[in-house]
Amino acid sequence: MALTLRTLCASRTLGLRLVCPSADQDRALTWVHSSELSDPTPYLDGDELLLTTGLGPAPDPAGYVARLVAHGLAGLGFGCGLGHDDLLPALREACERAGLALLEVPERTPFLALTKAVAEARAADRYAEVVRTDEAQRALTSAALGEDDPDTGTARVLDRLTERLDAWALISEADGRVRRSAPAGAAGRAVLLRSEIDRVREHPGPSSVTVAAGDGQVVLQPVRLIGPAVLVVGRDRRFTPVDRQLIGSAVSVLTLAHARSAAAGRAERRVRTAVLRALATLPGRGAEDVLAETWGPLPAGDLVAVALGGRATGAPPDVLLDALERDPGVAFHAELDGQVAAVVGAGSVPAVLDVAGRVRGVRAGVSTPAPVGDLGRALREAGRALDAAERRDRTVLRFADLAGSGLAALVRPEDAGAFADAVLAPLVRHDAERRGDLVASLREWLAQHGQWDPAASRLGVHRHTLRARITRAAALLGRDLDSPGVRAELWFALHVADTA
Structure with a gap:
């Protein structure tokens, strides 16, 4: 006092x-x-x-x-x-x-008596503050660690904090959603504080921001939960140094509480990954039963795989997985080969994309529908669509649209270029050293479906000359040019070389 x-x-x-x-x-x-x-x-x-x-x-x-x-x-x-x-x-x-x-x-x-009286009163106040702070820290720790469910612990910590400070509080997560608030109506304040919340979340190191709000203040501090979140606490009067210390304690206990549950969460996610991999590679071997007993059955009918991530996203898989876990519209999801994959019915794809859209920088690839026994194909399609979305700077790309764009759209440009260079290298080297026309002759011959006369006419040479060139090309390539597969590979390589 x-x-x-x-x-x-x-x-x-x-x-x-x-x-x-x-x-x-x-x-x-x-x-x-x-x-x-x-x-x-x-x-x-x-x-x-x-x-x-x-x-x-x-x-x-x-x-x-x-x-x-x-x-x-x-x-x-x-x-x-x-x-x-x-x-x-x-x-x-x-x-x-x-x-x-x-x-x-x-x-x-004496004047000294007044000085002593004030000094003693200040010392008593400071001791009382230490006692109150210690009690408050104990209450926050008990609230955070007394629950197995970190979400329940988070709610209890916010309740205790707001009671002690006579304030309101909320936690804004990496995807911009309010994870918890106290009281519940305080969640709406996040919209008004969006720019300040983003500034604290995106700061490279620990930071704290204080914003004036009329006669009161709002304090924002980063807190590490599943991903980079922000604790926001405000009231209609200024915070004292002791109040700020208590807010810092809340940040610490929230971080510790979620760290405690992180190990169990990582273990469960490894199991999810194993189950999804088994569904993709060993259909009908019992993985469906494990999934149904642990997380509930997959939707009836054909399934759609949605791959989330992308090289440009700064969001770690944990942030995406946590966002999906808290959305009831997503049936099953797991981390797989560096991406986050969700397996849902066709009608639930918008719900997955909505969750992904709330996490900054995330891209999505969507497969075509497939029965559960063909889930491996759906996952591969979703992964390829995600890779293409990254290359094309698209937020969402469906494999059906990608497949309609031709074979080149399914292959990374750098991979396609490396393939073309390796396949055509003997012909390119021959033409450069001997001033030959093997590459042009092969291209025209393939364009004419292996017909000698039309190809020779287009090239302006005798058909025997063209035969000699194609025979020489086959020898240099070490391939059978009568094989449809070889012709398809060579045509793809020539197409990539022409567009490079």
């Missing part, structure tokens, strides 16, 4: 008398200081009780009081019986006009 002028005057030991009853007696005091300067304000911070024997104010009482009031002094104590037997009438009048508290200090009370 802060020390006030009223508290000092109530002490019989000090024997102080308040001369200006209209002044604010409940103003908190930070310290007591004595000075006989005519202008002591350069050596004061404000909110102090200044003690004088009258030497300072005597020459100009009105100007003296005006300077004290302008500097924010809490009051003036006048020591009687030293320089002056009684209060200076002009000083009393100046204090009454300015509303500055004026205390009469009897001769029997």
Whole structure:
């Protein structure tokens, strides 16, 4: 409890008398200081009780009081019986006009006694703050660690924090959603604080932001849950250093509580990955039963795989997995080969894309429908669609649209280029060293479906010359050009080389 002028005057030991009853007696005091300067304000911070024997104010009482009031002094104590037997009438009048508290200090009370009284009161306040802080930290720790479910623990921590601070609080997650709030209506404040929340979340190191809100304040601090989240606490008056310490304690216990459950969460996610891999590679071998007993059965009918991630996203898989786990519209999901895969019915694809859209930078690839026995194909399609979405800078790409764009759309440009260079290297080298036309001849021959006369006519050479070139090309390539598969590979390589 802060020390006030009223508290000092109530002490019989000090024997102080308040001369200006209209002044604010409940103003908190930070310290007591004595000075006989005519202008002591350069050596004061404000909110102090200044003690004088009258030497300072005597020459100009009105100007003296005006300077004290302008500097924010809490009051003036006048020591009687030293320089002056009684209060200076002009000083009393100046204090009454300015509303500055004026205390009469009897001769029997040394100024040192007031200094000791204020020091002891401040020490008692600090000790009480330490006790209250310790109790509050214990309450927060008990709330966080007393529950096996981290979400329940988070809610309890926010409840305890808001009770202690008489404030509201919320946690904004990496995807921008409010994970918990206390009271529940405080969740709506996240929209108004969006820019500040993003600034704290995206800061590379630990940071804390304080925002003025009318007469109150809002404090934002990063907290590590599944991903980078932000704890936001606000109220209609300013936070004290002790309040801020308690907010920091809440951040610590929330982080520890979620770290405790992280090991179990990682173990479950490894099991999810194993089950999904078994579904894809060993259909009908019991993985469906394990999934149904543990997480519930897959939707009836054909399934759709949705791959989430992408090289450009800064969101770790844990953030995506956590977001999917908390959405009832997603049937089953797991991390697989560096991506997050969700397996749902066709009607639930929008729900998955909606969750992914709330995590910044995430891209999605969507497969064509497939029965559960062909889930491996669906997962491969989704993965290829995701890779293509990354290359094309698309947020969502469906494999059906990708397949309609041709074979080149299914292969990474760098992989296709490397393949074309390797396949055509003998012909390119031959043409460069001997000024030949094997690459052009092969391209035209394949374009004419292996028909000699049309190809030779287009090239402007005799068909026997073309035969010799194609025979030479086959020898250099070491491939049978009568094979449809070889012709398809060569045509693809030539197409890639033409578009490079």
